[in-house]
Each structure stands twice: as structure tokens, then as C-alpha cells.
Amino acid sequence: MEIFSYSFMQNAIFVSVFISILCPCIGIFLVLRRYSMIGDTLSHASLAGVTIGLLTGQNPILGAFIFTSICGALIEFLRSYFKKHTDLILSIVLSLSVGTAITIISSGKLHANADSFMFGSILTVSRLDMIMILILSAISVLTLILLYHQMIYIAYDEEAAKVAGVRVRLINYVFSILVASAISVSIRIVGVLVLSSMISLPVATALQLEKGFKTTLIFSIIFSVVDIMLGLFISYYLNVAPGGFTALVSVAVLVSVLLGKKLYGSVRAARSR
DSSP: OGGGGSHHHHHHHHHHHHHHHHHHHHHHHHHHTTOHHHHHHHHHHHHHHHHHHHHHTSOHHHHHHHHHHHHHHHHHHHTTTOTTOHHHHHHHHHHHHHHHHHHHHHTTOOOSOOHHHHHOOTTOOOHHHHHHHHHHHHHHHHHHHHTHHHHHHHHHOHHHHHHTTOOHHHHHHHHHHHHHHHHHHHHHHHOSTTHHHHHHHHHHHHHTTOOOHHHHHHHHHHHHHHHHHHHHHHHHHHTSOHHHHHHHHHHHHHHHHHHHHHHHHHHHHHHHO
16 A cells, blocks of 8 residues: 555554553553543643653653653652542642643744644654654563552552552552653654543443453453554545544444444343343
8 A cells, every 4th residue: 555655654653553552551550540530631741741842952752751750750749648639639730731831832932843742643753753662662561561460459459459568659650650651652643632542442442341351451452453543544544633533533433332232232132032
């Protein structure tokens, strides 16, 4: 196909593969812990990191990773002070992030366009970005493998994990950095505004199958690959931003699975009569 002959599409496909694996691996733990909105908050925090990176002449993905990691650690730190009001923590971090981004963008000192990071663009993925994404993804996946059992324990019962001797607070800080990594990896293709959909929607779709943890994780990755690849290729032909269209595809796949599940349930009920 002609589309594969373009270097920017080759770069986009390369990045998309890592996004479709990394995001659900992080997202499944966020969803199980009912922390989906943290992903959304940190997605917006990444825009501030991007603007800081562009302002200082550094790689914007690196800027997004550093600032989002700081915000993730800040959320974990503030949990000690707002134990019963998690929503307030997210409001504080969101205000800090959005305020920083808007201030820098409106200052007129930003000699680069940040719009591609807000909506996603397959044209802006450079070789340097690919190297950054490869490094961040490799470190994140390796860390997930090493902390796999502890993170499952924490996801299902944080208090029991503390009693069992799991270093919950330390692992929560590490997990915040992993979320930041997943977000900064995805920001080029998906964009800030709909990035949280790639973290939570494939997991939400896989959960409808009502299988065990490992099976749910595998199907989350499968749905993620389907979502982002369909979004990437169709958005190219429609000439629209891949981020927004990928979010629409994710919702469409979720609705399809829900309808299929309901239809399957109706057929089984009819047969059992």
C-alpha cells in the first residue's frame, strides 16, 4: 500500500505499537484502583511539560515526562493530606498544570506550535521522538514486569498489601512515573485532549468479557491495537486529527462489545428455555 511508503506513517506506526501495548498495561491498574481520572489529570499536565520543553529548547516529550512525573508524585504526596477528598487533589494538580500551560502559551515567548500536542499529529513524530519513546517504553514495561505481583496486590486491596509488607507508598510513586511515561509516549499521536481514552477505554472494553486479570490484560492490549491502528489509518484518509478519531473508534469498539455481549446473553437465555 502507498501509505506505508511514507516515512512519517512508518514513524507513526512504530510509535502506535508501543502506545497500544503500554497504555492498557498502565490503564488496567488505574481502572482497578478507580483512578481513571488521575490519567486524565496527568494527560493535561503533560501539556504544561510540552510547553516548558518547547520554551527551553528541549525535547517536548522529555519535558512532558519530567513535568508529568512531578505532578504524579505530587498527587501521591497530597494523598496524605486529603485522604477523604481525592477529587480536590486532582483539581489542585489540574489547576497547576493548565495554568502553567496557558501562561506559557499566552506569553508569546513560545516560538513553536503546541496545537499538534493537543490534538495529535502523525506528521510530527521525529526520529529523536522514536528513540525517546523506545527508551521510556522499555523501562516502563521492565518495571511493570518486576513489580507485577506487588501492583496487583495493591490494586485489589491497598491496606492488605501494607499489612503483608508491600512497600505501597514507594510503589505508588513508581507507578506515578509509569503513568507519566505512558502519557508522554502517547502524546505525539493521540494528543492531550483525548489521551486518557487510550488508557481507560481498551481496559473498559476488555472488562466486559468478565475474564481473569491476565486475560483481561491481553484483551486490553488487543482492543488497544485495534483502536489505535483503525484510528490512525482511517484518520489519514479522512484528513482529521488521529487523536480525536481514535477516541471515537475506542468508544465504537466498546459499544460494539456491549451490544455483542447483550445479544449473546439473549441467545443463551433463549436456548435455555
